[in-house]
Amino acid sequence: MTAVLQLESITKSYGGVRALDSLSLEVAPGEVLGVIGPNGAGKSTLIGVIGGALTPNSGTVTFDGRDISKLSSADRARLGIGRTYQIPRPFTRMTVADNVRLAATNSGHHISQRELEPFVAGILERLGLTPFAEEVAGKLPLLRRKRLELARALALKPRVLLLDEIGAGLVRSETEELIAIIQSLRTEVESMVLIEHVMDVISQCCDRTAVLDFGKMVTIDETPKVLADPVVASLYLGSVAESADAVVVDEDKRAGIRASLTSLVSVATSVPGTPLLAVDDIWVRYGGLNALKGVSLSVNAGECIALLGANGAGKTTMARSLAGAVPLTSGTISFAGKSIAGLRPDEVTALGIAQCMEGRKIFGTLSIEENLIAGGLDARKHVKAERLEAVYSIFPILKQRRKNSGTALSGGQQQMLAIGRALMSAPTLLVFDEISLGLSPIAVDEVYEALGAIRDSGVAMIVVEQSVDRALGLADRAMVLGQGEITLEGKPAELLADARLLSSYLG
Amino acid sequence: MNSIDPVGLANTVLGGALLGGLIALSAVGLSLVLGVMKLVNLMHGQIVVLGAYAAFYLAAFWGISPLLALPIVFVLGFAFTAPVQHFILAPVAKHGEEAGLLTTFALAIILENLFIRFFSGDSRSLDTAFSRETLAIGPINLPTIYLIGFAISLTVCLAVWMLVTRTSFGRSLRASSEDPISAAIVGIHVSRVRWGTFALNGGLASMGGVLIALCFSFTPSSGSEYLLTAFAIIVLGGLGNIMGTFVGGIALGVIQSLGAYFFGDGYRTFVGLVMLIILLAIAPNGILKRRRSL
Numbered sequence: 001m002t003a004v005l006q007l008e009s010i011t012k013s014y015g016g017v018r019a020l021d022s023l024s025l026e027v028a029p030g031e032v033l034g035v036i037g038p039n040g041a042g043k044s045t046l047i048g049v050i051g052g053a054l055t056p057n058s059g060t061v062t063f064d065g066r067d068i069s070k071l072s073s074a075d076r077a078r079l080g081i082g083r084t085y086q087i088p089r090p091f092t093r094m095t096v097a098d099n100v101r102l103a104a105t106n107s108g109h110h111i112s113q114r115e116l117e118p119f120v121a122g123i124l125e126r127l128g129l130t131p132f133a134e135e136v137a138g139k140l141p142l143l144r145r146k147r148l149e150l151a152r153a154l155a156l157k158p159r160v161l162l163l164d165e166i167g168a169g170l171v172r173s174e175t176e177e178l179i180a181i182i183q184s185l186r187t188e189v190e191s192m193v194l195i196e197h198v199m200d201v202i203s204q205c206c207d208r209t210a211v212l213d214f215g216k217m218v219t220i221d222e223t224p225k226v227l228a229d230p231v232v233a234s235l236y237l238g239s240v241a242e243s244a245d246a247v248v249v250d251e252d253k254r255a256g257i258r259a260s261l262t263s264l265v266s267v268a269t270s271v272p273g274t275p276l277l278a279v280d281d282i283w284v285r286y287g288g289l290n291a292l293k294g295v296s297l298s299v300n301a302g303e304c305i306a307l308l309g310a311n312g313a314g315k316t317t318m319a320r321s322l323a324g325a326v327p328l329t330s331g332t333i334s335f336a337g338k339s340i341a342g343l344r345p346d347e348v349t350a351l352g353i354a355q356c357m358e359g360r361k362i363f364g365t366l367s368i369e370e371n372l373i374a375g376g377l378d379a380r381k382h383v384k385a386e387r388l389e390a391v392y393s394i395f396p397i398l399k400q401r402r403k404n405s406g407t408a409l410s411g412g413q414q415q416m417l418a419i420g421r422a423l424m425s426a427p428t429l430l431v432f433d434e435i436s437l438g439l440s441p442i443a444v445d446e447v448y449e450a451l452g453a454i455r456d457s458g459v460a461m462i463v464v465e466q467s468v469d470r471a472l473g474l475a476d477r478a479m480v481l482g483q484g485e486i487t488l489e490g491k492p493a494e495l496l497a498d499a500r501l502l503s504s505y506l507g
Numbered sequence: 508m509n510s511i512d513p514v515g516l517a518n519t520v521l522g523g524a525l526l527g528g529l530i531a532l533s534a535v536g537l538s539l540v541l542g543v544m545k546l547v548n549l550m551h552g553q554i555v556v557l558g559a560y561a562a563f564y565l566a567a568f569w570g571i572s573p574l575l576a577l578p579i580v581f582v583l584g585f586a587f588t589a590p591v592q593h594f595i596l597a598p599v600a601k602h603g604e605e606a607g608l609l610t611t612f613a614l615a616i617i618l619e620n621l622f623i624r625f626f627s628g629d630s631r632s633l634d635t636a637f638s639r640e641t642l643a644i645g646p647i648n649l650p651t652i653y654l655i656g657f658a659i660s661l662t663v664c665l666a667v668w669m670l671v672t673r674t675s676f677g678r679s680l681r682a683s684s685e686d687p688i689s690a691a692i693v694g695i696h697v698s699r700v701r702w703g704t705f706a707l708n709g710g711l712a713s714m715g716g717v718l719i720a721l722c723f724s725f726t727p728s729s730g731s732e733y734l735l736t737a738f739a740i741i742v743l744g745g746l747g748n749i750m751g752t753f754v755g756g757i758a759l760g761v762i763q764s765l766g767a768y769f770f771g772d773g774y775r776t777f778v779g780l781v782m783l784i785i786l787l788a789i790a791p792n793g794i795l796k797r798r799r800s801l
Contacts, residue, residue: 323692324691324692325688325691325692344691344698345688345691345692345694346691346692346694346695346696346697349691349692349693349694350694354694355692355693357689357692361686361689361692361693363681363682363685363686363689363690364685365681365682365684365685366678366681366682366685370678370681373675373678374678374679374682374690374693374694374695375693375694376694377675377679377694377695377696378694421693425694
């Protein structure tokens with residue numbers, strides 16, 4: 001049987017970095033192929049090359065025996081290659097149904113006006129979107145956005161479907177739903193290519209799995225064999241040998257990081273009876289939706305708070321309102337005794353609250369070093385230089401590549417850059433918003449190690465996370481947000497023992 | 508059509524290149540404002556005209572030569588546009604992207620009528636000692652003022668490029684242009700950056716107006732033509748690319764002068780804009796590809 005999709009010695013470089021290095025790959029008819037690998041392995045680049053969003057430097061892409069290397073992504077979509085994006089990109093001002101209609105009428109398959117409505121309704125039904133058909137896509141929470149993303153891809157009647165990290169950012173019950181949807185699609189499309197960090201999706205959906213690292217194929221085989229392969233486990237999860245090495249340098253490294261951090265954080269002196277940050281009964285309303293419904297919380301000097309909750313619970317709205325980027329409908333926020341409600345984001349940052357934003361928000365037009373400097377604009381020149389060196393000593397990779405564009409880094413490295421940038425203002429309170437999102441387990445380890453050191457420096461922190469274990473391992477106190485309200489609060493150990501944690505988290 | 512005279516053609520192309528580089532100065536700020544503020548500044552042409560009038564009256568009343576007046580004109584242009592941003596454009600920016608566009612359109616009409624009211628509708632031009640001189644390079648004769656204007660424009664464009672790529676203001680400008688909300692959260696004073704960009708544009712466009720008025724006469728209603736030319740230049744050079752704008756100016760100058768050479772002077776603008784459309788069909792991001800370098 002001939003392959004539906006064939007990639008032959010594809011090479012794609014960005015600057016000096018080879019994201020894909022003469023990679024060859026075949027997808028057979030009826031096959032679901034998984035692609036895994038650490039961050040920066042070239043997985044998203046691979047999808048981009050197949051879908052036509054990226055032009056490889058060399059190599060060919062063949063679809064159904066036809067060379068499609070020169071075709072635009074729109075032409076490929078019409079030929080039958082559908083894709084979803086890692087971060088869903090619906091037309092946010094259109095309704096859910098209109099998003100699907102738009103895809104259906106531009107698919108290259110003729111569809112009459114009479115057939116259109118039942119077709120669209122059918123797709124919405126399949127993906128459980130019927131109740132939300134007339135809602136504006138921009139207001140959907142993440143799982144529904146992902147479903148809409150799938151609906152739009154299906155409306156093109158694709159023969160091959162490319163799914164880019166569709167499981168990212170979902171909680172377990174949502175992941176299970178997603179797996180069921182993907183499995184049900186097997187009858188509808190000929191083949192699928194799945195890029196995933198979520199192993200459950202890979203093990204339950206994929207016939208074969210390819211493992212990439214540094215743009216090269218490490219192995220490709222039947223999924224159970226690949227997942228049992230110790231080479232793959234060590235590559236993906238960080239090998240035992242490597243961590244043994246890491247332990248040897250660890251103590252020196254930690255001492256170095258501790259020393260560097262002293263110039264990067266401002267430790268507030270605790271005033272008995274007055275918390276560093278006091279949030280009192282804040283409400284945030286977008287359009288008709290209450291994102292936060294009377295949240296109150298306080299953070300004392302030197303304290304590390306974990307803010308947990310499922311998608312759409314209001315965690316990021318909370319982080320953004322602390323940054324001054326979201327106007328409060330009512331309520332007050334005071335920081336170090338001053339009210340900060342109504343201040344501009346840059347004024348809030350100047351007072352000492354630094355943000356490590358969701359999605360990292362690295363400036364691609366700025367070099368790595370410039371990104372860092374942008375985080376500490378108000379400091380004097382020699383202070384800035386000192387802080388820059390301190391960040392570099394914590395994250396040496398940033399120094400090595402300081403002249404490169406901020407976005408030329410892998411996901412984990414970009415996250416380090418975002419942390420470094422937040423530290424550049426020597427903040428009194430740091431807010432980390434979903435820093436493990438989309439990172440491989442080993443990159444999450446690295447990032448959380450840095451977070452641990454930052455906590456030990458005595459600065460106050462709020463860690464907004466979906467990943468419960470990580471955040472609870474770090475925090476002194478934790479609270480769980482659900483539907484815009486704090487539903488649970490306590491010491492990490494108490495929360496872990498509390499059955500309500502799981503139920504409030506999984507809905 | 509007669510057979511082509513190589514010396515005449517070389518003269519035309521070189522003259523066009525110099526003139527285009529000179530005009531580029533009037534366009535460079537427009538590109539910054541578009542990139543940073545996402546504002547299509549429809550009063551840009553009137554600011555260019557304002558610069559020309561400023562130099563005209565500085566010469567008429569105090570006898571200051573237009574070239575020496577350039578720094579003064581820059582300061583005047585900066586000082587005039589800074590409050591426009593602070594008191595008019597920043598407050599309306601809350602009401603969406605269209606608000607700024609329409610406001611600058613209204614301001615353009617108001618300014619044009621104020622020019623007629625106070626400066627009369629007469630056609631004016633700027634004179635210097637070099638205005639009627641030419642410089643001979645072998646068989647080629649070029650107006651001295653083109654060479655001087657080209658050199659000034661190149662110097663200022665380089666200075667702006669340095670400002671954007673090497674300074675703290677430039678860093679903040681690039682970050683604000685890419686993602687204003689994240690920039691503010693990182694601690695960048697975005698409204699101050701916008702203010703600075705708009706006023707910088709005011710100063711640059713006014714100086715550009717002086718250079719243009721040294722070569723051509725102008726009237727209170729020349730603004731719309733200047734705006735169109737400036738747009739053509741920044742599109743050719745790639746939006747937000749400063750040295751690209753300069754090269755775009757040269758390209759447009761060459762194209763227009765060739766049009767004038769082959770079809771007659773009346774076709775200068777026509778040929779220029781037709782060529783622009785053709786070029787954009789081939790290279791939609793401008794002739795210099797890297798549009799993100801700013």
